[in-house]
Amino acid sequence: MKNEVREFRRKRELSQADLAEGLGVSRQTVIAIESGRYSPSLPLAFRIAKFFEVPVETMFDPSEEEVQ
Amino acid sequence: MNVRKHPRLLAPGAVLAIGSVMVVAVGIGHTWSDALISEIFVVVIALFDFFLAGTKGDVGAIYRRRTDERQREVIMKSSRLAMLVMFALCYGVAFILIALNKNYWQEDVIGSAGGVAFFVGMTIFGVHDEVADSSSRGIMSTEEVKPPM
Numbered sequence: 001m002k003n004e005v006r007e008f009r010r011k012r013e014l015s016q017a018d019l020a021e022g023l024g025v026s027r028q029t030v031i032a033i034e035s036g037r038y039s040p041s042l043p044l045a046f047r048i049a050k051f052f053e054v055p056v057e058t059m060f061d062p063s064e065e066e067v068q
Numbered sequence: 069m070n071v072r073k074h075p076r077l078l079a080p081g082a083v084l085a086i087g088s089v090m091v092v093a094v095g096i097g098h099t100w101s102d103a104l105i106s107e108i109f110v111v112v113i114a115l116f117d118f119f120l121a122g123t124k125g126d127v128g129a130i131y132r133r134r135t136d137e138r139q140r141e142v143i144m145k146s147s148r149l150a151m152l153v154m155f156a157l158c159y160g161v162a163f164i165l166i167a168l169n170k171n172y173w174q175e176d177v178i179g180s181a182g183g184v185a186f187f188v189g190m191t192i193f194g195v196h197d198e199v200a201d202s203s204s205r206g207i208m209s210t211e212e213v214k215p216p217m
Contacts, residue, residue, distance in 0.1 A: 025136040028126055038138050 002061045006034040008052045022051055075132040076121040080114040087113065155182060
């Protein structure tokens with residue numbers, strides 16, 4: 001699943017460690033989400049969207065195969 | 069010392085506790101010098117676990133039991149791999165013992181217990197039909213879901 005986490009984090013000038021601390025997850029998990037290797041659960045996805053104060057669909061963009 | 073306050077001690081503490089019981093068994097069944105050698109191995113493994121629990125990555129978090137959702141998924145996948153390897157080894161050894169006309173009941177017990185535990189786990193952690201709302205159109209529903217017009 002494509003996401004805008006890295007872009008939003010950079011806009012806020014946050015490090016991966018800062019974001020990880022804000023979300024209550026490990027830095028490795030932030031790295032995995034940003035690189036698209038891990039799709040977060042719904043609660044974490046909403047937490048990320050809330051953290052950046054944007055709708056969840058702005059932050060995550062599932063591919064056509066994933067929603068069918 | 070309360071290991072819950074010191075999560076880094078959880079894994080090495082467990083290794084020391086279980087390992088020391090095994091060491092006593094070795095001491096009773098064999099010799100106490102054999103037990104001493106076993107204890108050295110247990111201490112080395114416990115020290116290794118203590119070192120791993122202090123590392124920063126996923127392994128350290130898992131050993132300290134301070135995991136997030138992705139790390140819990142890592143644990144599940146690793147556990148599945150470990151289970152498959154143990155099953156393969158268990159039945160592999162059992163087949164060899166049968167071919168050699170030796171006792172193989174230990175492998176039979178371990179393999180059967182693993183299989184039963186798998187089904188018990190599915191019962192405990194699975195979704196039960198009676199919990200599902202029959203009027204809902206979720207994954208448990210047998211109703212045909214029509215696409216919106």
